[in-house]
Amino acid sequence: MTATSAASAAPTASPETFLQACRAAISAGYVLTEDADTVGYLTDQRGRYTGKALAVLKPGSTEEVAAIVKLCHQHLVPIVPQGGNTGLVLGSVPDTKGNAVLLSLTRLNRIRTVDPVNNTMTVEAGCILQNIQQAAAAEQRLFPLSLAAEGSCTIGGNLSTNAGGTGVLRYGNTRELCLGVEVVTAQGDVMSSLRGLRKDNTGYDLRDLFIGAEGTLGIITAAVIKLFPQPKAQVTALAALRTPDHALRLLSLAQARCGATLTGFELMSDFCLQLVAKHFPPHRAPFDKPHAQYVLLELSDSESEAHAADIFEAVIGEALEQELIDDAVIATSIAQSKSLWQLREHISMAQAHEGKNIKHDISVPISRIGEFIRVTDVLVQETSPGCRMVTFGHLGDGNLHYNVSPPEGVKDTDFIAQQEKINRTVHDSVDKFGGSISAEHGLGALKREEILRYKSPVELQLMRTIKQALDPHSLMNPGKVI
Amino acid sequence: MTATSAASAAPTASPETFLQACRAAISAGYVLTEDADTVGYLTDQRGRYTGKALAVLKPGSTEEVAAIVKLCHQHLVPIVPQGGNTGLVLGSVPDTKGNAVLLSLTRLNRIRTVDPVNNTMTVEAGCILQNIQQAAAAEQRLFPLSLAAEGSCTIGGNLSTNAGGTGVLRYGNTRELCLGVEVVTAQGDVMSSLRGLRKDNTGYDLRDLFIGAEGTLGIITAAVIKLFPQPKAQVTALAALRTPDHALRLLSLAQARCGATLTGFELMSDFCLQLVAKHFPPHRAPFDKPHAQYVLLELSDSESEAHAADIFEAVIGEALEQELIDDAVIATSIAQSKSLWQLREHISMAQAHEGKNIKHDISVPISRIGEFIRVTDVLVQETSPGCRMVTFGHLGDGNLHYNVSPPEGVKDTDFIAQQEKINRTVHDSVDKFGGSISAEHGLGALKREEILRYKSPVELQLMRTIKQALDPHSLMNPGKVI
Numbered sequence: 020m021t022a023t024s025a026a027s028a029a030p031t032a033s034p035e036t037f038l039q040a041c042r043a044a045i046s047a048g049y050v051l052t053e054d055a056d057t058v059g060y061l062t063d064q065r066g067r068y069t070g071k072a073l074a075v076l077k078p079g080s081t082e083e084v085a086a087i088v089k090l091c092h093q094h095l096v097p098i099v100p101q102g103g104n105t106g107l108v109l110g111s112v113p114d115t116k117g118n119a120v121l122l123s124l125t126r127l128n129r130i131r132t133v134d135p136v137n138n139t140m141t142v143e144a145g146c147i148l149q150n151i152q153q154a155a156a157a158e159q160r161l162f163p164l165s166l167a168a169e170g171s172c173t174i175g176g177n178l179s180t181n182a183g184g185t186g187v188l189r190y191g192n193t194r195e196l197c198l199g200v201e202v203v204t205a206q207g208d209v210m211s212s213l214r215g216l217r218k219d220n221t222g223y224d225l226r227d228l229f230i231g232a233e234g235t236l237g238i239i240t241a242a243v244i245k246l247f248p249q250p251k252a253q254v255t256a257l258a259a260l261r262t263p264d265h266a267l268r269l270l271s272l273a274q275a276r277c278g279a280t281l282t283g284f285e286l287m288s289d290f291c292l293q294l295v296a297k298h299f300p301p302h303r304a305p306f307d308k309p310h311a312q313y314v315l316l317e318l319s320d321s322e323s324e325a326h327a328a329d330i331f332e333a334v335i336g337e338a339l340e341q342e343l344i345d346d347a348v349i350a351t352s353i354a355q356s357k358s359l360w361q362l363r364e365h366i367s368m369a370q371a372h373e374g375k376n377i378k379h380d381i382s383v384p385i386s387r388i389g390e391f392i393r394v395t396d397v398l399v400q401e402t403s404p405g406c407r408m409v410t411f412g413h414l415g416d417g418n419l420h421y422n423v424s425p426p427e428g429v430k431d432t433d434f435i436a437q438q439e440k441i442n443r444t445v446h447d448s449v450d451k452f453g454g455s456i457s458a459e460h461g462l463g464a465l466k467r468e469e470i471l472r473y474k475s476p477v478e479l480q481l482m483r484t485i486k487q488a489l490d491p492h493s494l495m496n497p498g499k500v501i
Numbered sequence: 502m503t504a505t506s507a508a509s510a511a512p513t514a515s516p517e518t519f520l521q522a523c524r525a526a527i528s529a530g531y532v533l534t535e536d537a538d539t540v541g542y543l544t545d546q547r548g549r550y551t552g553k554a555l556a557v558l559k560p561g562s563t564e565e566v567a568a569i570v571k572l573c574h575q576h577l578v579p580i581v582p583q584g585g586n587t588g589l590v591l592g593s594v595p596d597t598k599g600n601a602v603l604l605s606l607t608r609l610n611r612i613r614t615v616d617p618v619n620n621t622m623t624v625e626a627g628c629i630l631q632n633i634q635q636a637a638a639a640e641q642r643l644f645p646l647s648l649a650a651e652g653s654c655t656i657g658g659n660l661s662t663n664a665g666g667t668g669v670l671r672y673g674n675t676r677e678l679c680l681g682v683e684v685v686t687a688q689g690d691v692m693s694s695l696r697g698l699r700k701d702n703t704g705y706d707l708r709d710l711f712i713g714a715e716g717t718l719g720i721i722t723a724a725v726i727k728l729f730p731q732p733k734a735q736v737t738a739l740a741a742l743r744t745p746d747h748a749l750r751l752l753s754l755a756q757a758r759c760g761a762t763l764t765g766f767e768l769m770s771d772f773c774l775q776l777v778a779k780h781f782p783p784h785r786a787p788f789d790k791p792h793a794q795y796v797l798l799e800l801s802d803s804e805s806e807a808h809a810a811d812i813f814e815a816v817i818g819e820a821l822e823q824e825l826i827d828d829a830v831i832a833t834s835i836a837q838s839k840s841l842w843q844l845r846e847h848i849s850m851a852q853a854h855e856g857k858n859i860k861h862d863i864s865v866p867i868s869r870i871g872e873f874i875r876v877t878d879v880l881v882q883e884t885s886p887g888c889r890m891v892t893f894g895h896l897g898d899g900n901l902h903y904n905v906s907p908p909e910g911v912k913d914t915d916f917i918a919q920q921e922k923i924n925r926t927v928h929d930s931v932d933k934f935g936g937s938i939s940a941e942h943g944l945g946a947l948k949r950e951e952i953l954r955y956k957s958p959v960e961l962q963l964m965r966t967i968k969q970a971l972d973p974h975s976l977m978n979p980g981k982v983i
Contacts, residue, residue, distance in 0.1 A: 136753060137867045137899070204959065210957065214866075216865070218900045219864060220663050220665075220943045221937055221939050222713075222956065222960070224663075224712065227706045227710070232706075270618075271618060279761030280761070384698065417698060457702050461703075477691065485970060485971075486705075
């Protein structure tokens with residue numbers, strides 16, 4: 020952090036000396052160096068990439084994390100922190116230099132305290148998201164962060180990437196769900212800001228600087244997260260409609276009528292549901308004929324299921340009358356509701372079954388989504404004639420998974436060769452629409468170069484200044500973000 | 502930001518040379534140097550303090566702000582940014598050295614765009630909060646930030662202090678209401694991050710670093726703020742009860758029953774309402790006999806007034822049955838609702854009419870508020886026997902205005918002499934309860950020394966590191982925050 024600490028750091032005499040010191044700090048059993056033990060940690064979620072590391076270290080407490088980071092700082096050993104290793108942008112695996120340690124937070128898995136009156140929970144970074152959801156439910160509370168990897172991702176990873184998911188419309192991103200953090204700085208100091216306060220204006224917002232920094236400024240070891248009252252009922256509906264612009268108008272109507280009870284608003288094109296029906300035959304849209312677009316709506320009601328269903332019927336009646344939608348079903352049982360959500364949840368898998376595809380996790384201002392899709396679809400067709408758009412996502416947040424599958428009959432390898440060209444087309448268009456090329460996945464190593472094209476020089480310079488100030492030796496997750 | 506820019510800066514040859522350059526940059530009419538013109542800007546809101554400045558500068562655009570900051574950087578002239586000058590902690594007035602300029606943002610008062618579909622508005626820093634509320638209402642939208650000074654405070658000040666107010670329970674602090682900012686850095690560069698995106702994970706959270714920094718890291722010149730659907734109805738109730746602990750249990754019940762429609766939950770002790778009744782006689786609690794504590798509840802409903810009233814009746818019925826409350830009224834007209842709110846809104850003025858008082862803007866975890874009041878009341882009595890507690894505030898946010906009036910018959914001057922001792926007692930107790938000594942007012946110059954006692958050395962060091970990195974010459978609002 021200061022010139023003094025920089026001067027005191029010196030490269031390690033030998034990696035073995037360093038590893039011996041690590042074994043002394045956290046016990047030898049948690050210093051993994053055999054390939055068989057480490058490969059799972061060093062390979063990314065999709066199996067695309069395997070990095071190298073001096074060792075995988077598994078400290079068991081914040082103090083042990085701090086001890087390891089101090090050793091790394093002293094020996095100038097880079098650190099790659101990792102939670103559940105479910106990230107999609109190569110943010111939690113090391114590069115192939117082999118000079119870094121991988122620091123797994125999974126042993127820091129205690130729920131330290133639950134305070135149902137304050138509506139907060141203090142959790143360690145390695146807690147699995149689903150376990151946190153369940154611990155909240157046991158106290159009749161809701162922790163609303165929800166995403167596909169919830170059975171294996173950790174809250175430390177969710178915080179470090181500011182994860183999104185399906186509840187953002189009502190509850191915000193992970194950033195908005197956190198009141199305080201405990202962080203081990205790049206120097207190995209412990210910053211403990213675990214105050215469960217809704218209001219605290221006593222200086223710079225250090226919390227939000229570490230949230231979303233993907234471990235490049237320090238290591239989040241624990242957090243105070245926000246809980247909410249459990250809704251009495253959740254009701255789901257599926258609306259069929261003509262265009263994304265109609266979906267936008269439906270969104271405005273539903274927000275006006277439902278306020279904060281509208282907790283989900285997901286767009287899916289007909290082609291998405293065609294793929295689902297093809298690869299997972301029992302799952303199909305519950306309408307007589309296909310429609311161009313579908314919207315999945317969810318209400319979370321604090322009164323009753325009957326009340327939620329009444330509201331939905333009124334909204335859908337009004338939407339039919341205004342010709343915003345052409346048809347709709349409201350789930351009248353939990354089973355029906357699940358089956359509607361499964362349409363949405365099977366899209367990614369169906370797309371994978373169809374073959375290789377090129378994914379984009381983008382956001383634009385909500386009001387511009389219709390125009391963005393129209394304009395960008397044309398540009399992508401010019402770039403890669405015949406390719407098929409798999410467009411779906413969190414319309415209520417302006418966040419689309421704007422994915423591209425190859426034209427029928429085109430080989431995967433021929434298609435993937437076009438990846439860079441297609442990415443450029445999509446990202447340039449996103450930029451023109453004032454959007455983001457990474458809405459909820461982060462930058463990691465994958466989009467680190469890409470962002471240089473789209474972020475302003477002033478923003479990049481501020482990011483570099485902060486990185487340099489907090490981590491002058493560039494030891495924290497090097498090669499990621501900046 | 503860099504060593505190079507540091508090296509290029511040199512003290513001004515003479516203040517007059519510098520002021521000439523300012524006149525050239527923003528036109529002479531907006532460079533105020535006469536005492537009669539500047540005194541209003543240099544005196545704090547409460548009239549306690551008047552600072553000195555080389556000049557008051559009133560740029561008319563972001564570019565002019567940048568030009569001024571570049572000149573200040575070049576001539577090493579400190580800058581004190583100011584919005585509506587309604588702050589309570591001496592954060593927007595200069596010290597008495599007279600070497601700084603006061604930079605008023607009030608001419609940057611355009612609402613640049615409103616996007617009702619994206620539910621966003623792009624506003625300049627000098628826009629008055631009430632004007633923003635009205636512009637939102639004109640589009641059938643709600644901008645929910647609401648506080649006593651809304652008729653004269655500016656959104657730039659609200660952002661720079663992360664203002665709170667009465668809507669935090671449902672909508673969050675100003676931080677949570679902002680999607681993007683435009684900032685002039687300490688070097689005079691313009692960082693334009695005015696993207697109206699709900700999700701954007703492409704690097705460090707620069708936005709939140711400038712929000713709440715009280716102008717010590719850069720100057721916020723514009724922002725994209727979030728709008729919400731306007732509620733169909735707002736209904737108010739006043740509950741009478743025995744202790745703050747009963748109020749807490751009522752809060753949990755109301756949150757479970759009302760979810761996000763509960764938008765206000767304000768605690769007021771009987772003594773607060775006694776003062777209001779004494780100094781503003783028409784305003785009194787609408788009950789036959791006094792009760793120890795009162796809670797003002799507000800529901801914002803997206804259906805109808807009748808629906809909101811039904812929910813309130815159910816909650817109040819249940820609370821009476823559980824003996825959480827002893828009595829309650831639900832306002833059945835807008836006039837009744839206003840008169841209930843006026844009880845709350847007259848407390849500060851009533852307290853001022855009663856004489857000098859010592860104010861504390863504190864927060865603790867919501868679950869600990871009852872215990873905090875019990876314990877701290879005893880400590881304050883030991884410190885200043887006979888003094889009278891004026892305790893009220895945003896209970897739903899854990900934020901109390903924990904104010905102290907002198908014992909009856911004690912002279913103001915004798916009482917104010919005890920200020921430091923009483924502050925110490927209260928703040929030490931807040932700290933023991935894991936709370937904050939500035940929940941919504943910021944640090945400014947007033948609490949800058951005080952926070953050194955309560956913030957951890959690691960947090961303070963991180964704040965200093967960031968300040969040094971972004972503003973190496975300490976030109977941005979010197980003497981504030983850190």
